[in-house]
Amino acid sequence: MDDRSTDLAGFLTAIYEVEGPELRARATAERICFDQTIEAEKDLLPSLLQSTILGHLDGLRPISGGRYEATIRYRGELIGTDCSDLLNVLYGTSSLRGDVKLLSFTMTNERLCFWRGPRFGIDELRNAVGVVGRPLLCGVLKPLGRSPQELAQLATQFVEGGVDVIKDDQGLVDQRWAPFEDRVARCADAIGRASQCRGRRCLYFAHVSGAWDVMRRRAIYAKTVGATGLLVAPGLTGFDALRTLCADDELMLPVACHPAFLGAAVGECRSGLAPAALYGLLPRLVGADITIYPTFGSDFLMSQPECLSVAASCRQSWGQLKSIMPAVGGRIGAKRLTELGTVLGCDTIFVLGSRLQQDQDGLAQAIQALHRVLATSFR
Numbered sequence: 001m002d003d004r005s006t007d008l009a010g011f012l013t014a015i016y017e018v019e020g021p022e023l024r025a026r027a028t029a030e031r032i033c034f035d036q037t038i039e040a041e042k043d044l045l046p047s048l049l050q051s052t053i054l055g056h057l058d059g060l061r062p063i064s065g066g067r068y069e070a071t072i073r074y075r076g077e078l079i080g081t082d083c084s085d086l087l088n089v090l091y092g093t094s095s096l097r098g099d100v101k102l103l104s105f106t107m108t109n110e111r112l113c114f115w116r117g118p119r120f121g122i123d124e125l126r127n128a129v130g131v132v133g134r135p136l137l138c139g140v141l142k143p144l145g146r147s148p149q150e151l152a153q154l155a156t157q158f159v160e161g162g163v164d165v166i167k168d169d170q171g172l173v174d175q176r177w178a179p180f181e182d183r184v185a186r187c188a189d190a191i192g193r194a195s196q197c198r199g200r201r202c203l204y205f206a207h208v209s210g211a212w213d214v215m216r217r218r219a220i221y222a223k224t225v226g227a228t229g230l231l232v233a234p235g236l237t238g239f240d241a242l243r244t245l246c247a248d249d250e251l252m253l254p255v256a257c258h259p260a261f262l263g264a265a266v267g268e269c270r271s272g273l274a275p276a277a278l279y280g281l282l283p284r285l286v287g288a289d290i291t292i293y294p295t296f297g298s299d300f301l302m303s304q305p306e307c308l309s310v311a312a313s314c315r316q317s318w319g320q321l322k323s324i325m326p327a328v329g330g331r332i333g334a335k336r337l338t339e340l341g342t343v344l345g346c347d348t349i350f351v352l353g354s355r356l357q358q359d360q361d362g363l364a365q366a367i368q369a370l371h372r373v374l375a376t377s378f379r
Contacts, residue, residue, distance in 0.1 A: 010076040010110030013058070014090050017101040018068050019270070022060070025068035029057050032100060033072055035093040053078065067270075069103070076111045083239035083286060091273065103274045104313075105281060112319040116247055120254045120289045121322030122315070122347050128228070128254070129164040130200050134378040135341055136349045137162070137370060138327060141187060142169035143354060148183040152190035154363075159194035159202045161367025165290075165349060166191055167231050168207035170260045181221060188226035205229035205256045205290075209237050212244075219251055229254045232288075235261030239286050246287025256290035256327065257283035266301070275306045280313030283324070290325045292351060295340060298330025304343065311344055325349050337373045346378060 014036075018028040033055035038045055045053065052075060059071040079085040094100040107115075126132055139158035141151045151172075158166050166187075174180040184206045191204045206227040208218035215237060219230050230253050234242040246255045259279060266272045279293040291314060294300030296307040311326040328344065329351030340350065352367070359366035 010108035010112070012074045012076060012079060012086070012089065012105065012107050012111060014072050014074070014105040015103045016070045016072065016094070017063070017103050017270075017274075018070055019099050020062065020066045020068050022062070022068065025070065026057075026060055028099065029060055029068075029070035029072065032070065032094050033057060035097075036072070036089055036091075037074065037078060039093055076108075079111075081114050083243055083282075087239070095271075098271050101269075101271050101274060102277055104277055107319075109319050112321070115285050115321070116287055117318075117321035118284060118287055118289045118324050119246060119252065122325055123322075125203075125254060125289060125325055128201060128203060131164055133346065134374050135344075135346055136164040136325070137367065137374075138165040138167060138329075138349050138351045139163040139367075140167055140169050140329075140351060140354070141172065144169060144171040144175070145177060148178050148186045151178065151183060152186040154357075155187045155190045155204070156194045157363045158367065159191055159198060161364035162198075162371050163202060163352070163367060165203045165205065165229075167205040167229075167256060167351075170207055170209070170231070170233055170258050172207050173210070180218060181225075184218075184222050184227060185225040188222070188228075192226050201228075203228045203254065205231040205254075207231040207233075207258075208245075209233045209258075212237070212241050215241060215245065216248070219245060219248075219253075223251055223253055227253070229256060231256045231258055233258040233260040233262075234283070234286075235259065235263075235265070239282060242283070242288065243286035254289040255287065256292060257288035259291075259293050263301070274309070275302065276309035276313040280310040280326070284314060284318070284321060288324060290327050290349060292327040292329060292349075295328035295330045295332065295336075297336065297339075300330050302330075308343065311348065315347060323347075327351055329353065331355065334369055334373050337370055338377050341374065341377045 018025045037054050055072045055074050058073050061069050063069050079089050091102045191202055195202045204227050206222040208215050208230050209232050232242050283291040294302040296302050296304040314326045315323045327349035331353050332350050356366045
């Protein structure tokens, strides 16, 4: 798969949003063709090489707000088999301009075959938890500052309430009040025991982000003590680290992608990466089985169309790559669950906020009330 002697055939196609009017948009698109390849004056490159190396403007069309959509095609030989190569060609220099936004990208099958993609995907995640016909519910072990024993007790309540997935909060790493090994071992054991009692499995995604050697050591330990998934924040670790972990045959665990620090790359409306590319296409390409991102209508920056575009990029047909689960969070309670379920559909994970822990009837009862809402919406 990663043999660099293999011919890197095919094409990478990127879609950018640029400023109008048309003459300005065309000039910007042509500049992107240079910026994302040779980043030098045209005269420095022999004409024969220009036709091979330079990006090619395939199309330019007007969209709303006086902006234009530019479609640019790059030859597969420009990128190797690493995420750093891919990201550099897609948006490396253009990210510095301030007037270019990366909307989406795709690859021909000859190029896509170098990417393994998700190991499990939607169907195998559903099989793992034994749930069909409704969205999944995810509990979060938080807030930061609780002891391993307290977090394990919280995990037990989540399972008793009926969640399908539990993940560490991204702030949980290796703090003195909750050392990584003690915390993960206690939580994995508590979730395993509670799952056995209720007769249905609950997956536990342990947060392992860190320097590469630390991250892999944490991942191996987490699997050894019973964690059934891994949580990684590629905005902190890098997408290549996430990809390497997803492809590790010694681990073979589903991986969830957390958006911590990625929001900085979304940028303003006229620059940055579109949410569909950042939260959907990239995590799926590198092998994540779940991608977590903010829902619309919360106190995070995310519109309903953007939220839906991420979900679509997770599920749409894309060569041999499996579809993955979009997981949305942001103050989700019973009042919003019907709306979100209707809009986002069945193949979604709803990440439950910490407010549920304040329910006067108790956490387990609060989760069961959410299940009744889902049962009404997904009969």
